[in-house]
Amino acid sequence: MVKINENYLKLPGSYLFSEVARRIRVYQEAHPQAEIIKLSIGDVTRPLVPAVTSAMRAAVDEMGTAEGFRGYGPEQGYEFLREAIAQGDYAARGVAVQPGEIFVSDGAKSDCGNIGDIFGVDNVVAVCDPVYPVYVDTNAMAGRAGEYQEELGKWNRLVYMPCVEANGFAPEPPEDIPDIIYLCSPNNPTGAVMTKDQLKVWVDYANAHGSVILYDSAYEAFITSGNVPHTIFEVEGARTCAIEFRSFSKTAGFTGSRCAYTVVPMELERGGAKLNALWNRRQCTKFNGVPYVVQRGAAAVYTPEGRAQIMANIDYYRANAKVIREGLSAAGLACFGGVDAPYIWLKTPGGAGSWEFFDRVLAEANVATTPGAGFGPSGEGYIRLTAFGGAEATKAAVERVCNMFR
């Protein structure tokens, strides 16, 4: 008789975004006239840029000819893309990353989850609180999280690192040394960033204890502050302790086109094994590469036109972030993030609960947000707003929320 993976049964049922969607639907049905503006889900809205669509169209044409057709590509990604990434995202910033350290994939979500395959089940995992739910759920599925404690909203084998107003939303190295440490900067959901000095503390800590940092920098393109590293490999010592996840999703609008990459430095060894070799084996055995057409589109992001075009979109979203941050602050609300990130982390006024305030904003301003409590216990008392909407809609949403407090 087949035994299922019992860890799946421990996962709490309702998923954050499903519950948000459900409440929006219920409200809309009860108020059919309401024009709800969604600043809730972190999905881009600007179309693919012309450099990308041109490259994709050319690749589709190639695939339709006998000479240009491509079958199985390298599991790790085509050299043309790995080279472009090594040059454009690393060498251009004075950071040496070889193409052989870059694994092109279908998404940072896949990679953040699948990376667990190369690690033993008995590792202790640390996550920020609040946190992107995928880190937690994938480790729970793999048996690394222990048991879910409903009353605490926590798993008993995970180490939670509170990111709260008191510490500037920056995780602090825990006393119980974790083996695997997820860090995300610019952060989802708080919009906070780690400076180079802050990150250096983590790199030294991981190297001292033999831990591995899983560094998610999917929102790197939004960084504006000078002292915030764009990659963890700007920090000395990171090549012996860190794996970095990057994505074209938010950088170039690829949420519906699926392309990302993971960097595993050659120097990174644990238990006598090179993690680059383990990840290579994992990808070669359980993955078959990203579509050629998509890889051509992603490579176009590194051309001068492509770069200029995607940065114009990033600027568009940054302007939205500024509108949200400044508008809500002017109305007397406490806002965090939104400077180096597309997320604004809003403290609920009067100590209201996350879901309570979510419901109130939905009802009074017809604006959908995401309750902070959905990202972990320390997210209670906050809501997340995203800068990925249309400029006009974003302005209107901010005005409506401000009117609640006039």
Place this chain on the structure above:
Amino acid sequence: MVKINENYLKLPGSYLFSEVARRIRVYQEAHPQAEIIKLSIGDVTRPLVPAVTSAMRAAVDEMGTAEGFRGYGPEQGYEFLREAIAQGDYAARGVAVQPGEIFVSDGAKSDCGNIGDIFGVDNVVAVCDPVYPVYVDTNAMAGRAGEYQEELGKWNRLVYMPCVEANGFAPEPPEDIPDIIYLCSPNNPTGAVMTKDQLKVWVDYANAHGSVILYDSAYEAFITSGNVPHTIFEVEGARTCAIEFRSFSKTAGFTGSRCAYTVVPMELERGGAKLNALWNRRQCTKFNGVPYVVQRGAAAVYTPEGRAQIMANIDYYRANAKVIREGLSAAGLACFGGVDAPYIWLKTPGGAGSWEFFDRVLAEANVATTPGAGFGPSGEGYIRLTAFGGAEATKAAVERVCNMFR
């Protein structure tokens, strides 16, 4: 200190196709004049058909406009594709499969490997021998295969089901009841197929013992014989014991475009849990869907033009298979498969070893093949030839091999 997944270290080092590639390279370097024809790797060579490229081009155009842009799609695939699959691959054959049972993915390789996530580590897994290496390696990585016994070429916790000439290359239900059973028909590498009656025995066996059949029918499009089911769900009782993997790779030339799907029937329960719900949770947490452009291309396969165009390509490959099968048989060689499958399983003459005969064919005919021993111990004494090459090259290759025996 991070513990790596020690199971990775148990995997035998050299991968079949790397070793084949190495030997071809060494031979080519020593004989620069030799024009080697490759009938070795199972990758398609015909370009994408016009219906597919038109649909992809239109989708790229959509993605470049504000109105047509799509961000995150449903993790399970767009309804338009799930509906087309349910209609075209199932309803059209009188088999009822709902769109909600279909999970669109980036490849059957990914799915065959990832499906293990929803099962416990302590299940006993049965595989055919010879076998597609991914079933074995992914289970070894997950800790279900035990230890690799170099001298036997086998893992000590896997159940091997020999598929040899004596049983017509059809696996037989083992006495030690396995929990998870991988079946592949039309088979890679032997090209053998299971009839409806043969498959019924397996379905009854799995239902009787609470086992789950993982049914890989990636080569379904090549079936010509009337008594061979195109899907395991043609067999009564399969909905309570089977998961089916299908792919656009060999059907529509998508090896470089990446689209496949997995069917998990609603009735399939084990340990009180619906496997459909578990797989849905797995995909929603660790996967973010297939690119919109690719899904539009895949859906075009189900239009009348698309269907006609891809069948023309299948016919092209079928003609190659016939050329190989009939040519080598006429030269007195014992050939199997190649009727309902793109693979021909050739018995080495005079009891030669697989690698020995591989080397001989490479040297004397300048034709690259795949040694059967690379697919498992029972593949010793065979080589695999594929029908995915060009028609002229395939004819030339067959003539050269035949000349070795004149």
